Amino acid sequence: MTEAVFFYCFAALAVAGAVLTVTMRNAVHCxxxxxxxxxxxxxxxxxxxxxxxxxxxxxxxxxxxxxxxxFVIMLVNLEAAAxxxxxxxxxxxxxxxxxxxxxxxxxxxxxxxxxxxxxxxVQPTPREGGNVESLAMVLFREYLVPFELASLLLLVAxxxxxxxxxxxx
Amino acid sequence: MLAPITTAHYLxxxxxxxxVGVIGIxxxxxxxxxxxxxxxxxxxxxxxxxxxxRNLDQLEGQVxxxxxxxxxxAEAAVGLGILIALFRNRETVHVDEIDLLKW
Numbered sequence: 001m002t003e004a005v006f007f008y009c010f011a012a013l014a015v016a017g018a019v020l021t022v023t024m025r026n027a028v029h030c031x032x033x034x035x036x037x038x039x040x041x042x043x044x045x046x047x048x049x050x051x052x053x054x055x056x057x058x059x060x061x062x063x064x065x066x067x068x069x070x071f072v073i074m075l076v077n078l079e080a081a082a083x084x085x086x087x088x089x090x091x092x093x094x095x096x097x098x099x100x101x102x103x104x105x106x107x108x109x110x111x112x113x114x115x116x117x118x119x120x121x122v123q124p125t126p127r128e129g130g131n132v133e134s135l136a137m138v139l140f141r142e143y144l145v146p147f148e149l150a151s152l153l154l155l156v157a158x159x160x161x162x163x164x165x166x167x168x169x
Numbered sequence: 170m171l172a173p174i175t176t177a178h179y180l181x182x183x184x185x186x187x188x189v190g191v192i193g194i195x196x197x198x199x200x201x202x203x204x205x206x207x208x209x210x211x212x213x214x215x216x217x218x219x220x221x222x223r224n225l226d227q228l229e230g231q232v233x234x235x236x237x238x239x240x241x242x243a244e245a246a247v248g249l250g251i252l253i254a255l256f257r258n259r260e261t262v263h264v265d266e267i268d269l270l271k272w
Binding site for chain 2 (some may be wrong): 001003004005007008011014017018019021022027030031034037038041044045047048049050052053056057060061064065068069072073075076077078081084085086087088091094095097098101102105123131134135138139141146150153154156157158160161162163164165167
């Protein structure tokens with residue numbers, strides 16, 4: 001019962017924040033709504049017993065990426081953009097495409113309702129050392145090469161970001 | 170009395186978030202809001218991965234979510250750099266005004 005209440009609270013926060021992000025006029029308001037949405041998703045991570053990802057979501061997404069977004073909003077003059085049209089001229093087609101996708105998902109959902117009937121309330125087995133330690137065991141033992149590739153990707157992203165944003169190298 | 174929360178609840182929520190993000194990408198003109206919509210979509214994917222990981226009682230879902238977050242960070246950094254370069258050269262943040270390669 002308590003779990004359901006918390007789930008619906010976090011889910012409402014996530015969805016409402018996302019909807020406001022795509023509908024608000026001012027980009028700063030969009031960013032603040034996105035922060036609310038990311039916070040709701042972080043709460044859902046906590047409910048799914050992914051404590052490490054909860055912390056990563058708060059520190060990295062809300063603390064890091066959103067500050068980056070707000071810096072760029074500050075650098076780019078958006079006051080003129082906020083007064084203009086916010087949606088494409090082709091927006092009905094886009095909404096129709098999204099509606100079609102939703103209908104497709106719903107159709108498959110209803111068709112496969114029996115296979116998707118997952119066992120309710122699966123309690124994860126408590127692991128020795130908690131979520132962070134067991135996650136580190138999996139990450140550094142079985143997924144070491146992808147982990148190193150990810151660090152390479154981040155290096156390339158750093159260099160690329162500086163290259164793109166700088167006026168003259 | 171509310172029904173107990175199952176994995177299917179998380180999957181439905183993830184689908185809703187994904188659709189909201191897709192609508193944002195397809196309809197908005199502002200590039201910054203487009204990138205925020207991409208972040209919403211990646212978050213929906215993460216919810217899906219972690220929900221299935223918990224359903225199967227495996228940690229691989231969370232490991233994949235870490236990689237997804239990593240790619241999202243790289244995308245945001247490079248994308249915002251491109252955005253600054255774009256604004257410097259074209260003085261616009263609207264995607265429908267950037268039509269040099271359009272026939």
